[in-house]
Amino acid sequence: MRTNCDTERGLTLVELLVVIAIIGILVGLLLSGLSRAKASAHSASCKSRLHQMGLGLQMYVHENQNEYPYWWTPAPDASLNGTFSSEDIGFWWAKLAPYYPVKWTNSTYHCPGYKGAIAGKVDSQVPLGSYAYNGRGVSRPHSGSPYDPGFGLGPPEREALSKSVSLESTQTRESRVKVPSDMIAIGESRFLSASRNELPGGYDLLACGLLEPRPGSQQFLFDPARHGANYNLLFCDGSVSAMKPAVLFNPTNSAVMWNSDHQPHPELWVP
Numbered sequence: 001m002r003t004n005c006d007t008e009r010g011l012t013l014v015e016l017l018v019v020i021a022i023i024g025i026l027v028g029l030l031l032s033g034l035s036r037a038k039a040s041a042h043s044a045s046c047k048s049r050l051h052q053m054g055l056g057l058q059m060y061v062h063e064n065q066n067e068y069p070y071w072w073t074p075a076p077d078a079s080l081n082g083t084f085s086s087e088d089i090g091f092w093w094a095k096l097a098p099y100y101p102v103k104w105t106n107s108t109y110h111c112p113g114y115k116g117a118i119a120g121k122v123d124s125q126v127p128l129g130s131y132a133y134n135g136r137g138v139s140r141p142h143s144g145s146p147y148d149p150g151f152g153l154g155p156p157e158r159e160a161l162s163k164s165v166s167l168e169s170t171q172t173r174e175s176r177v178k179v180p181s182d183m184i185a186i187g188e189s190r191f192l193s194a195s196r197n198e199l200p201g202g203y204d205l206l207a208c209g210l211l212e213p214r215p216g217s218q219q220f221l222f223d224p225a226r227h228g229a230n231y232n233l234l235f236c237d238g239s240v241s242a243m244k245p246a247v248l249f250n251p252t253n254s255a256v257m258w259n260s261d262h263q264p265h266p267e268l269w270v271p
Contacts, residue, residue: 039113039227039228040227040228041112042111042112042113042227043113043227043228043230043232043242045111045112046111046112046113046130046188046227046232047232047240047242049109049110049111050131050186050232050233050234050240051234051238051240052100053096053100053131053186053234054185054186054234054235054238054239054240055099055100055238056096056099056100057096057099057185057186057234057238058238059099060095060096060098060099061174065173066173066174066175067171067172067173067174068153068154068171068172068173068174068185069092069095069096069153069154070090070092070135070154070155070171071091071092071133071135071136071153071154071155071204071205072090072091072092073090074090075090076089077089077090077094077095079098080094080095080097083097083103084097084103084120085120085121087120087121087122088104088120088121088127091104091120091121091127091204092133092135092154092204093109093127093129093131093133093204104118104120104127104129105118105119105120109129109131110129110130110131111130111131111188111232113130113226113227114129114130114188114189114191114202115191115193116128116129116130116189116191116194116199116200116201116202117194117199117200117201118130118201119200119201126199126203126204126205127203127204128189128199128200128201128202128203128204129189129201129202129204130188130189130191130202131186131187131188131189131202131204132186132187132188132189132190132202132203132204132205132206133153133154133185133186133204133205133206134152134153134183134184134185134186134187134206134258135152135153135154135155135205135206136151136152136155136205136206136207137150137151137152137153137208137258137259137260137265137268138151138208138251138255138258138259138264138265138268138269139151139152139208139265139268150172150260151258151259151260151261151265151268152172152258152259152260153172153185153236153260154171154172172260174236176260176261177236177260178260178261178262179256179262180235180236180237181235181236181237181239182235182256182257182262183235183236183257183258183259183260183262184206184233184234184235184236184257184258185234185235185236186206186233186234187206187231187232187233187234187248188202188226188231188232188233189201189202189203189204189206190202190203190206190207190219190220190221190222190245190249191203191221191222191223192221192222192223196218196221197218197219197220197221198218198219199219203219203220207220207249208249208251208254208255208258208269209249209250209251209269210246210249210250222245222249223245224245224246226245227242229244229245230242230243230244230245231243231244231245231248233248251264251266251269255269
């Protein structure tokens with residue numbers, strides 16, 4: 001009589017390695033999908049916050065002689081006393097507080113994908129955060145470079161004073177913005193890391209240009225991979241969109257979007 005014997009056999013080493021490799025590939029695909037989903041969620045939240053800031057900016061303009069706020073002004077503003085420190089009261093984000101009642105120093109003001117420091121002005125330190133204002137247009141004022149304060153939404157008043165420029169001529173009226181749907185008002189700040197930027201966070205003043213003109217300074221380095229290689233932007237008409245930073249910060253591609261007259265002004269570019 002013949003008997004049947006079941007033979008139990010385990011996985012060979014090669015089969016085990018194949019199984020581990022397959023599991024690794026599946027885990028990698030899952031993590032990649034989760035990372036993309038997280039970046040997409042962060043970008044959506046960022047766009048929502050920019051939209052709310054855009055509504056606040058439009059209300060400010062319509063209640064202030066149809067003029068955009070400066071990036072910074074030393075002029076006192078009694079309406080903001082008690083809300084901000086004396087050092088912070090003159091910045092653009094402080095001017096939006098009556099219309100967008102979230103404090104700059106609150107993390108909920110900023111993009112959830114931003115990894116830098118959040119701070120108002122402390123001593124000589126510039127304000128830091130995830131958003132920045134298009135105060136200068138395509139121009140990057142610096143020693144030896146041209147200076148024209150009339151193409152952004154509002155240059156630093158102290159720089160206008162130092163150049164003996166009439167402050168009245170620097171105030172940007174809504175009517176001076178030729179194409180509101182294609183002029184940047186507020187965007188995500190330029191920040192890569194504290195060690196690379198030499199600042200612990202993003203400067204709240206936008207700057208066009210792929211390179212920092214000051215020797216030894218890397219203040220305006222940016223993260224090319226933020227939100228899947230897209231920077232979110234608020235335009236003067238209140239619309240929100242995204243653009244690759246290598247395009248956005250390269251004046252060859254985007255100069256007209258920085259200037260109120262919708263002209264590129266290559267004479268103001270700084271490499």
